[in-house]
Amino acid sequence: MNKFLLSIIVPVHNEEKNIPILVERLSKAVQNYTYEILFIDDGSTDSTLSILKNSAATNKLLKIYSFTRNFGHQNALFCGYQKAKGDCVISIDADLQDPPEIIPTMVKKWEKGTQIVYARRQKRKDSPFKKLTAYIFYRFLNILSDVRIPTDVGDFRLLDKTVVTYIKNLPEHNKYIRGLVSWGGFSWDQVEYNRDERFAGTTHYTFSKMLNLALDGLISFSIKPLRVAMYIGFVTAMLGILGITYALYRRIFLPHEFWITGWTTLFIAVLFMGGIQLITIGIIGEYIGKTYQESQNRPPYLLKETTNA
Ligand code: UDP
Ligand code: MG
Numbered sequence: 001m002n003k004f005l006l007s008i009i010v011p012v013h014n015e016e017k018n019i020p021i022l023v024e025r026l027s028k029a030v031q032n033y034t035y036e037i038l039f040i041d042d043g044s045t046d047s048t049l050s051i052l053k054n055s056a057a058t059n060k061l062l063k064i065y066s067f068t069r070n071f072g073h074q075n076a077l078f079c080g081y082q083k084a085k086g087d088c089v090i091s092i093d094a095d096l097q098d099p100p101e102i103i104p105t106m107v108k109k110w111e112k113g114t115q116i117v118y119a120r121r122q123k124r125k126d127s128p129f130k131k132l133t134a135y136i137f138y139r140f141l142n143i144l145s146d147v148r149i150p151t152d153v154g155d156f157r158l159l160d161k162t163v164v165t166y167i168k169n170l171p172e173h174n175k176y177i178r179g180l181v182s183w184g185g186f187s188w189d190q191v192e193y194n195r196d197e198r199f200a201g202t203t204h205y206t207f208s209k210m211l212n213l214a215l216d217g218l219i220s221f222s223i224k225p226l227r228v229a230m231y232i233g234f235v236t237a238m239l240g241i242l243g244i245t246y247a248l249y250r251r252i253f254l255p256h257e258f259w260i261t262g263w264t265t266l267f268i269a270v271l272f273m274g275g276i277q278l279i280t281i282g283i284i285g286e287y288i289g290k291t292y293q294e295s296q297n298r299p300p301y302l303l304k305e306t307t308n309a
Pocket of ligand 2: 093097
């Protein structure tokens with residue numbers, strides 16, 4: 001038996017078909033450690049919670065924290081980090097896309113002194129669309145933000161207690177955990193694995209949720225979009241000055257037959273400027289909205305009940 005405590009946190013939302021096999025494979029993978037497994041039930045509406053409770057009744061090492069409603073994956077993860085007592089904490093998805101069997105390899109790297117161990121997907125059996133959007137997003141985020149978020153790592157990772165404490169104590173409410181983990185500048189290493197398909201059920205990350213997560217990540221780690229908006233403003237203003245010069249030249253120096261033409265140019269210019277202005281206002285609005293949410297100071301989740309906690 002090792003001397004340290006290993007915490008596993010699993011956010012679950014409607015995963016009734018995956019829980020039994022997950023519990024079995026997880027328990028087997030960590031049997032040689034002193035461990036606790038925390039399930040964060042993120043407002044499941046199927047039998048996930050009752051299945052979890054059944055398992056927890058016979059195994060006190062399984063703990064359940066259940067939310068009053070669906071608060072989202074990132075908030076469920078955050079709850080896990082708040083409640084975990086381990087010397088190292090591993091977060092893993094409930095759908096068995098992340099193989100629990102590589103946990104001992106991750107723990108070994110941590111024992112050598114690395115503070116973060118990412119599980120990095122080498123091959124992933126997701127849809128081509130998901131792969132493409134994930135690929136574009138990570139490259140895009142790395143260009144636009146000041147933090148380097150390692151590509152092709154998801155939320156399957158090991159964090160040392162110091163990193164968990166740092167995340168727990170950050171004052172911001174809108175936590176994009178993936179970004180914050182790498183922002184901290186802790187030492188890290190990785191273990192590669194092949195990402196399986198979902199064991200049962202379908203993904204909860206629809207296109208709009210993925211887009212939201214991507215935008216949240218971008219907004220909370222970079223103010224470059226504001227700057228880009230300003231640059232675009234400069235460029236269009238320059239074009240505007242050229243246009244004005246040309247219009248005046250025509251009006252003053254050319255005979256009056258030429259005055260009434262130019263409707264197309266005007267039309268295009270109005271539409272183009274209108275579009276640019278709306279996009280820019282939208283970008284500014286995003287940042288104002290985030291500031292507003294921060295000032296509201298609401299808790300990231302509400303607990304309905306806990307088991308073995
Ligand atoms: N999840 C959650 N709350 C949500 C959506 C998802 O706790 O609102 C959990 C889900 O049960 C799973 C993990 O987050 O354990 C990852 O979700 P999913 O597998 O749907 O995402 P994908 O792997 O397709 O990115
Ligand atoms: Mg999944």
